[in-house]
Amino acid sequence: MKGQHVTQGVSAGHRDCFATVCAPSQNGNQSNMKLSTVEAYDPVANVWKEVEPLKQARAHVCCIGHQGKLWAIGGYDGEHASQRVECYDPKTGKWENGPPLNEKRSVVVCSVVGGRLYAIGGYDGQAYLSSTEIYDEERQSWILGPTMPGNRGRHCVAALPYKI
Numbered sequence: 001m002k003g004q005h006v007t008q009g010v011s012a013g014h015r016d017c018f019a020t021v022c023a024p025s026q027n028g029n030q031s032n033m034k035l036s037t038v039e040a041y042d043p044v045a046n047v048w049k050e051v052e053p054l055k056q057a058r059a060h061v062c063c064i065g066h067q068g069k070l071w072a073i074g075g076y077d078g079e080h081a082s083q084r085v086e087c088y089d090p091k092t093g094k095w096e097n098g099p100p101l102n103e104k105r106s107v108v109v110c111s112v113v114g115g116r117l118y119a120i121g122g123y124d125g126q127a128y129l130s131s132t133e134i135y136d137e138e139r140q141s142w143i144l145g146p147t148m149p150g151n152r153g154r155h156c157v158a159a160l161p162y163k164i
Contacts, residue, residue, distance in 0.1 A: 074105035
């Protein structure tokens, strides 16, 4: 990663590939610096390589593997929390625009449970969110999911069989 210390990194696995979207630190502190850099790890060759960058540079984006693609969801574009979603197809090596979120979500966390992709909480630029969104494959759009008991951002989630 070009000698830069990474303080923010998000990742998703796809078959035998592991990709990261990362932002460098500024004096060891959390950074709002937006980057579009994406790197993929090939465990067979045991090497990291840069792949096509995100179409829009962002900080605090959530990335997750779903449907054989790497999804980059939400984030901070340098001025605003983002509704943007991009999908990377490792077969083509290209990013495509995905369906936008209903709400702006920086520092959002994501999970896949029961084959469904969830965007959970985050920060919309004004407040932390208790809302969730679920990707609806048939409609190819996001639908509102259950509300969490409290507002959250910069939190963690873990997927257990059919539970978050």
